[in-house]
Amino acid sequence: MHRLLSLIALVASLLSLAPAVHAAGSPMRPEEAYVLSAQALDAQTVEVTYKIADEYYLYGDKFRFRAEADGVEFGTPQRPPGKVKKDEFFGEVETYRKSVTILLPVTAPQGVTKFRLTATSQGCWDGGICYPPNSQGADIDLLAKPVKTGGNFLDGLLGGDKAASTSGAMSTTNASFEGDESGRIAGLLRDASVPLILVSFFGFGLLLAFTPCTFPMIPILSGIIVGHGHHISRGRALLLSLAYVLGMAVTYALAGVAAGMSGTMLSAALQNAWVLGSFALVFVVLSLSMFGFYELQLPTALQSRLSDTASHQKGGSLGGVVVMGVLSALIVGPCVAAPLAGALLYIAQTGNAVLGGAALFVMALGMGAPLIAVGVAARSVLPKAGPWMDGVKKAFGVMLLGVAIWLVTPVVPSLVPMIAWGALLLFSGIFLRALDPLPTNARGWQRFWKGIGIVALIGGGAILVGALAGSRDPLQPLAVLRSEATAAPGPQSATQPTFQRVTSIADLEAKIAAADRPVMLDFYADWCVSCKEMEHLTFSEPAVASRMNRMLLLQADVTANSDDDKALLKRFNLFGPPGIIFFDGKGQERNNLRVVGFMKADAFGNILDRALR
Structure with missing residues (x-):
């Protein structure tokens, strides 16, 4: 009897809860589950935002947009990546929950500034109901000032609400593409703690330090250290290296913030013949001084006030080295890697220049850490005054000439750098006495350097021959001769991809x-x-x-x-x-x-x- 009473009481309680459960589980009307808002960000871009109720989602490939005005057309919608879901009917589909913001490029006839936007979407409820395509409308004024919908400055700095920051991001520029590496890094900046962000970006910088975009900085800094000669102390070498890296780091941070806010990289604007040619000329002048053609000295009035360590190399003063670091950051390494792109994307989306700039500064310090080690090592391996020291300076002079060639390669005809690389190797081989006979009692080092000279001589000759034969790749100068010898048509030539501009x-x-x-x-x-x-x-x-x-x-x-x-x-x-x-x-x-x-x-x-x- 006790069990029967308990069962009756349980059934009664469940029946009393049934109406509430049914009410909570009733599907919402589509316009309530998916709330549309839209505004013009500028005369060429319309921002469309859906606020999506809990337990509801929208399909990424079901969005459709049209303007109820003659001549107004939309370009390809730009939307962030959604979450992939295995749908019972559609297979693998991209879905959105919570919210999604889409950017529409718009073109309108002159004089047309207002129109009606009709947006169509389709989604489902987790309770088991899928809605048919649902159309909603919004009035658009291309001249109206956009309303910022994102989080405030402090939220962005501390990695506040993700949904708010994402929505705010879309009000400033294109969608956040978190499927790619740069998008994930931008997500790290939004969501992670400040210490984790800074440590991560320092690690990114260490990895970027070993990419070709950074390699030319090694002979630049080493040349500055070596240019002082044997009398530079290890402490002075460390100080100069730090000055160079700090100049580079501050520039990365400031230029990065400017790029994120404006959408344009300053370094890209500097990639022209006049800027690159002028900077290359500086390295030619420095390299020739290392060959002993002349000495770069400060004015006599200043020499008496400066120490000897700063009087023989213009780049030796801290100010000069900082300037060299600034120019290196802007001109030598303009390529956009994923960590840099992620930080710029975050700054552009949130307007949070403080955290984005700090991340770029720390990343540049990570890039500079190996450079500091190289700068100190360059001092440690310097021999005492004498023939060996002269040889080391000439070696770094060759490296600086290589940097000069590398700088002007993008802005001169491709034949010019090929001839320049070939000539540089030929003259290097001659300086290493590749053509001079060895004495009968030659020591091991003499034979070693003569061997290096012969290799340089052969390499330079191969590059010049390849250049005259039509090759434009200094790493494979004779490949053009091989391809001509085996020019029979076949699958190998057919596989080379061809781009349309x-x-x-x-x-x-x-x-x-x-x-x-x-x-x-x-x-x-x-x-x-x-x-x-x-x-x-x-x-x-x-x-x-x-x-x-x-x-x-x-x-x-x-x-x-x-x-x-x-x-x-x-x-x-x-x-x-x-x-x-x-x-x-x-x-x-x-x-x-x-x-x-x-x-x-x-x-x-x-x-x-x-x-x-």
Whole structure:
């Protein structure tokens, strides 16, 4: 009897709760579950935001937009990557929960500033109901001042509410593409604690220190140290190295903040013949002084007030070294790697220049840590005064000439750097006495350096021969002769990917609309070292090239940094090359497949496999 009473009481309690459960589990009307808002960010961009109720989601590929006005047209919607969900009916689909903000490029006839936007979406409720496509409307005024919807400054600094910061991000620039590495780094800045962010970016800097964009800084700093001669102390070498790195770090932070707020990299604007040529000339002048052609000295009136350690090398004063660090950051290493792109993306989205700038400053310190070690080591290995010291200075003079050639390569005809590299190696071999007979009692070091000279002589000759034969690759100067000898047509030549150039947003949209297959868009510049790496080390791999040839290959050459180039970069929320964007056969961007910075062939092949599915 006791059990029966207990069972009756349990059933009664469940029945009393049933109406409440039913009320809580009733599906909402679609306009309540998915609240639409829209505004114009500027005369060319409309921001559309959906606030999505808990337990509801929207499908990423079901958004449709149209303007209820003659002549007003929308470009390709820009939306952040959603969460992949295995749908019972649609298979793997991209979905959004909580909120999603989409940017619509808009073109309107002159004089048309107001129109009605109709947005169509489709989603489901976790309780088991899927809605048919639902259309909602909003009035748009292209001249109205946009309302910022994101978190405040303190929220951004401390990594506050993610949804708020994401919404605010979209009100300033394109969507956050968190599927790619730069987007994930931007997410780290939004969500992680400040100490973790700074430690992470220092680690990113250490990794970037061993990339080709940073290598030219090594002979620059080493040349400054060696230029003092044997009398420089280890402490002075450390101080000069710190000054160089601090100049570089402050510049990275300030230029990065400016780029994030404006959407344009200052370093890209400096990649022109006059700037690069002037900076290269500085290195030529410094290198010739190391060969003993002349001495760079300060005015006599200042020499009496300065110590001997700062009187024989213009770059030896702390101020001069700081300036050299500033110029190196702006001119020598302009390529955009994923950590730099992520920090710029975060600054652009949130307007939080303090945390973004601090992250870039710490990243530059990480990049500079190996440089400091090299600077101190350069002092430690310096011999005492004499022939050996003269030989070390000449070696660094050769390195500085190499930096000068490297700097002007993007802005001169490709034949010029080939001849310059060949001549540099030839003269280096002659200086190493490759053509002089060895004495019968020659010691081991003499034979060793003569061997290096002979190798340099042969290498320089090969580069010059290759240049005259039509080669423009100093690392493989004779490959053109081999290819001519085996010029029979075959699959090897057919696998080389060929790009079509796009020059503007309109040109890009037309080519994507006409495509009947997946599209790959590559952002490239002649002055971008990582772009050259992608071209020679990744795209040239047969397995990668064969996959690429199954796609429509488009390339935006932003070398000139023209207004069209800037517009293309801004359209995809990029701050500079290299960057690779993928589109499916319907012209929709595959946000989660973006590539920013250099990527090895194996990893890039995996990205291509996903893009071709």
